[in-house]
Amino acid sequence: MRISARNLTWTAGGTTVVRNVTMAVESGETVGLIGPNGAGKSSLLRCLAGLRTPTAGTVHHDGEDIAAHDPRHVARRLAFVEQTGESDTDPRVADVVALGRTPFRDRWRGLSPADHAVVDAALDHLGLAGLRHRHWSTLSGGERQRTHLARALAQRPTAILLDEPTNHLDIRHQLELLELLSHTSQTVLVALHDLALAARYCDRLLLLHRGELVAHGTPTEVLTPALLRQVYEVDVHIGQDDLGYPVLAYRAPVSQAR
Ligand SMILES: Nc1ncnc2c1ncn2[C@@H]1O[C@H](COP(=O)(O)OP(=O)(O)OP(=O)(O)O)[C@@H](O)[C@H]1O
Numbered sequence: 001m002r003i004s005a006r007n008l009t010w011t012a013g014g015t016t017v018v019r020n021v022t023m024a025v026e027s028g029e030t031v032g033l034i035g036p037n038g039a040g041k042s043s044l045l046r047c048l049a050g051l052r053t054p055t056a057g058t059v060h061h062d063g064e065d066i067a068a069h070d071p072r073h074v075a076r077r078l079a080f081v082e083q084t085g086e087s088d089t090d091p092r093v094a095d096v097v098a099l100g101r102t103p104f105r106d107r108w109r110g111l112s113p114a115d116h117a118v119v120d121a122a123l124d125h126l127g128l129a130g131l132r133h134r135h136w137s138t139l140s141g142g143e144r145q146r147t148h149l150a151r152a153l154a155q156r157p158t159a160i161l162l163d164e165p166t167n168h169l170d171i172r173h174q175l176e177l178l179e180l181l182s183h184t185s186q187t188v189l190v191a192l193h194d195l196a197l198a199a200r201y202c203d204r205l206l207l208l209h210r211g212e213l214v215a216h217g218t219p220t221e222v223l224t225p226a227l228l229r230q231v232y233e234v235d236v237h238i239g240q241d242d243l244g245y246p247v248l249a250y251r252a253p254v255s256q257a258r
Contacts, residue, residue: 001027002060002061003048003059003187004025005021005022005058006022006060007021009055010054016211018040018044019210020212021044021208025189026187029187029188030181030188030201031203031206032204033189034192040208044208049080050074062077078157078158078160079155079160079161080160081162081165089136090137091136093131093132093147097119098154100119100150100153100154101115101119101154103155119154122150126150127146128143142173145168145169146169146173148165157186160181160184164191174197178201181201182202195223195228195246196245199220204217209230214231219246223238223246233254234250236248
């Protein structure tokens with residue numbers, strides 16, 4: 001699915017959080033959304049997922065303006081993995097993953113055998129089968145994050161938006177998750193703080209700064225010392241490891257380096 005925004009602005013509490021963003025993620029691409037804390041990444045993702053109504057501008061999924069559709073229609077094609085939060089209830093892992101089938105179910109009916117098979121496959125895919133009966137409150141941060149991703153996969157979406165899905169994961173699980181995302185045929189837009197991982201696994205990067213899209217292109221085009229100095233206010237040396245993957249060596253913040 002192609003996801004696009006045109007002149008998208010979102011204002012909250014008197015502040016313009018996302019400013020006049022025009023962008024597109026082509027069908028099947030894996031695109032990284034990067035930018036400093038508070039740049040507007042989560043807010044942009046929510047607008048693209050139909051969870052926030054833009055103050056101005058439009059969001060299209062495969063050419064359809066999502067403002068013309070109800071959330072259930074959007075959720076049948078697009079899954080959103082938010083940063084993990086606390087829950088008032090204490091569901092079991094399998095129940096959380098089964099929520100992925102909600103957009104396809106009759107409200108008053110339980111899961112069909114086909115739904116159960118999809119849930120089981122998602123649990124297996126994320127290595128969660130052994131935790132399926134565990135309660136949410138007993139899970140580690142990384143287990144919760146993988147459960148959220150399994151819920152998204154159980155939705156069988158054509159596009160997945162993810163908000164910092166690796167922030168609770170150890171290195172192995174970070175690499176596994178990004179391998180999974182970069183090899184899927186689905187359209188993926190993922191907010192990431194780790195620029196080296198973003199460069200390694202994403203086809204293209206979108207760089208947000210103070211709500212504006214200040215750069216987009218291949219990782220090599222976007223990750224330049226000059227741009228990272230301007231946006232992140234750090235000096236960085238960008239090299240390559242022996243496999244050709246980018247290595248970023250950060251220096252002191254610009255203000256302290258003088
Ligand atoms: N509902 C809201 N009302 C007022 N301000 C908001 C609201 N939502 C977000 N903001 C502000 O908008 C800015 C961008 O927030 P957002 O969470 O989109 O940034 P982010 O790039 O995802 O940040 P981080 O990397 O820290 O997660 C922040 O300064 C935040 O405080």
